Amino acid sequence: MSPIGGSSRGWNAPDLRKRNRAAVLRLVHARGDIARNELAAELGLTKAAVSILVNELIAEGLVSEAGEQRGERRAGRKKIALRLRPDAGALLGVGVDSERTQLILSDLAGRPLAVRELPPPSEAFASSLAALARELLAAAGLGAGALLGAGVGVSGRVDELRGVSLREPRLWEGEQPLRAPLEEALGVCVSVDNNVRALALAELLLCEGRTSTGESLLFTKYGPGVGAAWTMGGRAWPGAHHRSGELGHTVVAQSGPACPYCGRVGCLESLVSARALGERLGLEGRPAHELCAVLRERDGRAYEELAERFAVALGNAIELYDPAAVVLYGPAFAEGTLFDEIARRIVANDRPCDVRRSRLDPALPALGGTALALERFFADGGAACAGGRLGL
Numbered sequence: 415m416s417p418i419g420g421s422s423r424g425w426n427a428p429d430l431r432k433r434n435r436a437a438v439l440r441l442v443h444a445r446g447d448i449a450r451n452e453l454a455a456e457l458g459l460t461k462a463a464v465s466i467l468v469n470e471l472i473a474e475g476l477v478s479e480a481g482e483q484r485g486e487r488r489a490g491r492k493k494i495a496l497r498l499r500p501d502a503g504a505l506l507g508v509g510v511d512s513e514r515t516q517l518i519l520s521d522l523a524g525r526p527l528a529v530r531e532l533p534p535p536s537e538a539f540a541s542s543l544a545a546l547a548r549e550l551l552a553a554a555g556l557g558a559g560a561l562l563g564a565g566v567g568v569s570g571r572v573d574e575l576r577g578v579s580l581r582e583p584r585l586w587e588g589e590q591p592l593r594a595p596l597e598e599a600l601g602v603c604v605s606v607d608n609n610v611r612a613l614a615l616a617e618l619l620l621c622e623g624r625t626s627t628g629e630s631l632l633f634t635k636y637g638p639g640v641g642a643a644w645t646m647g648g649r650a651w652p653g654a655h656h657r658s659g660e661l662g663h664t665v666v667a668q669s670g671p672a673c674p675y676c677g678r679v680g681c682l683e684s685l686v687s688a689r690a691l692g693e694r695l696g697l698e699g700r701p702a703h704e705l706c707a708v709l710r711e712r713d714g715r716a717y718e719e720l721a722e723r724f725a726v727a728l729g730n731a732i733e734l735y736d737p738a739a740v741v742l743y744g745p746a747f748a749e750g751t752l753f754d755e756i757a758r759r760i761v762a763n764d765r766p767c768d769v770r771r772s773r774l775d776p777a778l779p780a781l782g783g784t785a786l787a788l789e790r791f792f793a794d795g796g797a798a799c800a801g802g803r804l805g806l
């Protein structure tokens with residue numbers, strides 16, 4: 415271990431330049447329209463320093479001057495709005511769970527250029543993803559060098575620092591290294607994290623609400639299981655043992671089947687997962703949102719009980735985290751009355767917390783991977799890691 419490390423480490427000039435470029439890129443992205451003097455004021459930098467950084471980013475094609483700033487029609491010097499150029503490069507987002515692998519090639523604003531669906535991953539995951547990435551780039555009319563980074567959101571427990579899936583018995587036995595083989599195959603930096611944490615980051619970075627990227631969210635995904643992520647200061651907290659956000663394995667009932675994943679009786683997932691509902695209704699293999707619709711039709715009382723169990727788990731989590739908002743993600747919350755049933759119960763318990771639907775498209779879970787890649791691109795100050803060597 416290096417004798418100099420952690421928070422005691424100082425900043426040398428290249429570090430500082432990268433950090434300032436990252437701050438400028440993040441703020442330009444978040445606002446979508448900001449002038450140089452506003453950047454200087456918000457970042458605590460001199461106008462001269464901001465001008466140098468912005469001119470660099472314009473010369474590199476990452477930022478453009480978008481003309482007069484919106485709403486500025488007063489006399490005097492015009493303020494020139496700066497914007498991130500979405501066409502400055504492409505990102506590869508990958509979403510992996512027990513039901514599917516999804517790839518999204520997107521621009522730098524996170525807008526999908528091409529989407530591909532695959533079965534859950536197998537042994538040859540890395541090489542098949544590289545081949546597909548080349549296909550997607552070609553289909554979008556882009557060269558291999560356009561790819562600036564990739565991100566993978568995978569279900570189960572993930573060590574995001576090493577880029578390794580620690581535990582996901584539905585996909586593989588034991589640990590599965592993902593970052594190293596994918597970086598080798600793709601030739602760009604690859605960030606790997608738990609899929610729900612990745613989607614929570616996407617909610618912060620890619621949605622209309624991105625102006626409040628520091629907002630603390632309790633982001634909850636339903637289907638096929640239940641997972642959650644808590645965001646603070648613009649990132650999703652992984653926990654001390656990569657186990658943060660296991661909302662699905664908190665206990666909400668005194669009886670029920672033993673959970674095959676945590677072993678407990680009465681955990682939320684053992685009662686509401688697609689597997690549990692499928693067994694109960696004799697409709698194994700169907701997705702959670704379809705099963706919720708069937709349950710509502712066949713047994714209104716059981717449907718209300720399902721909402722109640724979500725509300726109990728979320729209510730406990732609200733007491734622990736005190737988030738600004740609970741964000742519910744997944745097709746089961748996007749349709750039907752489940753969202754309203756849960757929100758009504760949380761509000762009825764007098765908790766000072768907004769409950770809202772995710773603004774992400776639930777059909778595009780790989781956007782979590784896109785957000786991981788975008789965050790890494792910003793953190794690197796807008797440098798294409800490894801220089802886009804795709805096409806080995």
Ligand SMILES: [Zn+2]
Binds near residue numbers: 662663674
């Ligand atoms: Zn469980």
